[in-house]
Amino acid sequence: MSAVVNHSSSNEPKADVKASPSSETSSSTHFIYTNVSKEINSHNIFFNTKNSPGYASDSSPVSPTSSGLVPFTPRGDEVAAPIVNLVNIHESSRKYVVIVAIDFGTAFSGYAFCFVRDPGNIHVMRRWEGGDPGINNQKTPSCLLLDPNGSFHSFGYAARDYFHDLESQEAKKWMYFDKFKMTLYNNLDITKDTTILAVNGKEVSAMKVFALSLKFFREHALQELNDQSTVTLKNEDIRWVITVPAIWRESAKQFMRQAAYQAGLASSSDAEQLLIALEPEAASIHCRRLRKIELTDESPKTKLLSVIFPEDIAEIPERLKPATELHDGTKYMVVDCGGGTVDITVHAMDSEKGCLQEVYKASGGPYGSVSVDLQFEKLLDSIFGAEFISHYKTKRPAGWVDFMLAFESRKRSATPFKDNALNVSIPFSLFDYYRKNKNQTVESAIRRFDDKNVRWSSEGMMRLTPEGMFKLFKPTLENIVQVLDDILQSPALSGSGVDYMFLVGGFAESPVLQKYLRDTYKDKIQLIIPQGTSLCVLKGAVLFGLDPTIVRIRRPKVTYGVGVLNKFVDGKHDPKKRVIGKDGQAWVTDVFDPFVKSGQAIAQGEIVTRSYTPAKASQKQIVVNIYASDSETCRYITDKGVRRCGTLNIDLSQLDPNDLVKYSKNSADGVKKRRELQLTMQFGETEIRVSAVDVLTKTVVKADINFLSN
Template identity: 25%
Template sequence: MHVTKKLPIIVRRFGHPLVRPIQVVAAIDFGTTFSGSAISTKSMFESNPLRVENIQLDKKKAYHKTQTSVLFKEDEFVAFGQQAERKYKTLSLKGQADDLFYFRNFKMQLHGEKLSKRMKLRTIDGKEKSCITVIAACIEHIKEKAIGRINQMNKSIGDIDIHWVLTVPAIWSEQARQFMIKAAEKTGIDRDNLSLALEPECAAVYCKHDELVKDKGQNNSALQSFKPGSKFMVVDLGGGTVDIIVSEVLESGKMKEISKASGGKWGGDTINKKIVDVMNKIFGPKMKKMRTDEMNSYLELLADIESAKRDYDDEDDFTIRLPEFLQEAVNVDELAGKFGNNIVLGKGKKHLLFSQEKMKDIFSKCISDITKHITSLLEEAIGVSEIILVGGYASSPIVQTAFREEFGQKFKLIIPQNPEIVVLTGAVISGHSKEPITRRVAKNNYGLGIRASVDPGDRNLLIGNDRHKKIFHLLIEKGRRMDVGKYVESCKIKVDDSTQLDSIELYITKSDNQEHEININDFSKIGTIKFKLPKLRKPTIFAVSLWYDETEFRVMAEDENTNFQFEGIIQYFE
């Protein structure tokens, strides 16, 4: 086995080279439904880590987040957030929407997709534009808003003084994470000034500091959630995904994962979709026609569903304002025949009322996927005593009640005030901290895909050619604990003067019975490792090592003849 050692590069502080101290941390929480940004200077962090300033992203709303929507006119960026939707509606009413590209709720397209730089996003009316262009435009707009506020605070602060933190779901693939990095780089953010932060980990960092502040302020010795040895679960309930981690607090006060991150497409938007599905059953082709001919009315309907859902507490009927386009399309007798008293038309046909029973059924079907998954995790995660709920969906009274009924007897349930901004605040704190998370757990089996044979003499891999089958060489097993910033595993590869170690493919498999030969059913290629090596004049053995740095893998090849080390680049998408 290859001797463990540090990579021969500048040590990073949460992704930032220690060339000069960080003066400001700026975090961007780019969400499925809503996005936000917050900043904190070094002095603000030192006085109180929870002291962050939320950036106002929308001119007409002082709320700390705005909806994740963006508007282009051909290739020109026009607006972001609620302002994008307002402008789109206005220009649509004027008949000037033919060259407009309006995107909303598009982040989920990065989850579970095979990504490439050529990937397209589809607008709400069917047009297409480059995915990386759309996301980069959103990040750039938020970045400029943050820089504007930073310059107001201190004009002497330059780009090199700002460290950017971009949040991503913990369940996202390596490809999706690098996609966000590439999008951020397109905006001019230097890679050395950028970190990715996993959303539920940010929530854990926030809650830990929140309890420390309470403890100092109230001398409350009963606060036990983040004492060394305590184990807790964070459930980040977002608009698109539910993201779950289970962690333990170390003696140092830092945290480590004790089970692999998991979750699914169970976020708050599932409720919206269920309601829209019901309305499609009621109105049939009229809903589709509204989306085609009356886009403004359709967008207002979606906004009304979202607003009503966030405030709904099951003590009354769920009420939706009907667009005028739909008011005359309701057949009262058919409605009663399909839904009885569960869905009725309001007086004047201006509202649709869902009964408490109907809403309970909609919510319970969506929430049960979450609670079943959490129950299975808790059966394996011995010693967990707290469950922390964060994210915009966690503010729903229905969700909170469901969690209390399901888990309240056995576990302490923690729901921070304003759970929708916990991840964002925690991301800022993480940017100031030095590796707040020290260990993570591998979600998959990771290995190298190489056209090679096994040398019968020393059992090293011998690089071959196209005649050789592509074999899978396991490096990291699913569930393995990986220390952040440290060596994980290596293998030795023999290269002679007729072959080259210019590129190796990186594969994953979820199967526990890894076939030696790679096949399309059991293995997924997630990237290509590129090396720039000098021309070899004699057979050479390279020790190829994987390292886990923050939220990404890094790779190095060491020439055993010369001890020279070469850092590789992992390209996660074409």
């Protein structure tokens, strides 16, 4: 794999990143080092970096009529009535009637929507089948139940309650999935063939599990909309938004999009109908619009974050005013504490343009409320034995679900402001299964464990002291603080600092988490907890659906690039990478040529261009490996931490061979025209976008990046 040339004045290839068609960049020409599939071509592909002509603006679609549509009537505090209309509607959203956002969470999920003609009113779905008594069920558990034949049965409370009521032997035949979203975070090599284990141990296609879950939300939302509208709304009238953690890899985002296609939300032929929103980013969009009465100020100060209001702000009641106005450069952090992950973004406000800029790349980790559950499971392993607990999960799946639900209830009740112990109900199936397998009682196992913070209750329950419960929280809390400290102490923020910290997400409702962060940062940063923390992402996702351009600058979490050949320079390149070409020229292999670097500021609309020339005129497809690294300074694709994350595919099969012959004739000076394919990539949005043009024929060809090919 050693074809070589470099006509550039510099020895390293340079990515051409530009903000507008007028940007000036240097061009370079060299061969790309890549693996082309055997059935296509075994040679290298000519590579050239050039300026891009940029994008023409999209035509503005005509906004559909809204006659006959009846907006919902607010119920209680469901709708926060707008004071002034501060919602911008992007032209791409005007062709839809409704924006529906699905917050697909690890522990709980829900959806909200608004009519495009009434963007100030966001409606949150609450009419879920089933539900816990005494709880405002604005979301439903992320639980899916398939019958013994593998067909969809139910989702949410309905799935949980039905599975709970099944007989023990019958439950073994049913496939119940709970908190399965973490599969897409934990699995480093996600493909379309990835599987998920049901609680009974059976493997099911992950794509099927996610697609059926999203299909449930699609049908539920359409039914709800049509029940309260005087005209029939169809799927094509809806722009869908699905939220994902900002720390997810591109493969996980692409997986969710493919699942949504299978669920019927959108299709690859109309990809713009579906938007992927980043969870902390959506929460940030919502938080910047909050009023005084919607904020809980967790500091002695009264300065609260809000948007800039019009000049007639004096006419607005005091309790509805922002306490202070944002100015350019004001930085605030959004800490989205969900069920599976803690997702953190840092934004700066551009008050003049009314938009946001990401000032630090997305950070976080698997430190959501589920990580507290895992600590409880470790405790059970210590008490009863890891092998026994593993068998119990598989043999008594309904009992295990009941046990974790009982702990979930106690976990939500945990507070540092009370000193009473918490009793965790133990399902009868655990008593029975432990006695049959160990010939001992559950009571004896707990007493033998001999921990003052974990006791046997006379009511037949496991009794956790406040200290015992806090020990289950502590590893998660310490991990969250470590991530926050790393961000706050980073060179990008250490000079100017962060003015506010917003705590959002379902786990943010925990008094234990709130107090721990308040005590940790009370003298460092102002902590603000919005009312309805669990709905911040959902409402912000609706706003993002109305205007996907609201975040103007993003920063990629990782460095993306390809491997290339370049001229070898003594003292600069690794001698082990040195190869000699047919002409005697020394070259270096495996050089990492970055498209964008981790943490690099990328404006929305900025593009990176690359040009490729097929090795053969008859070539029908080009396949290039894409590499990723957390490092900004990696030099070779073989460096530690560099991984192949996907493939870049250019389909040339639709080009007319006659056109290639016609346009490839020699130019007036007798030089044969070189066939060139110009590839344009956008990294400034929530997903990486790619397009390609055959320069010779000026024909748009199909191009895509496949992150599910590993």
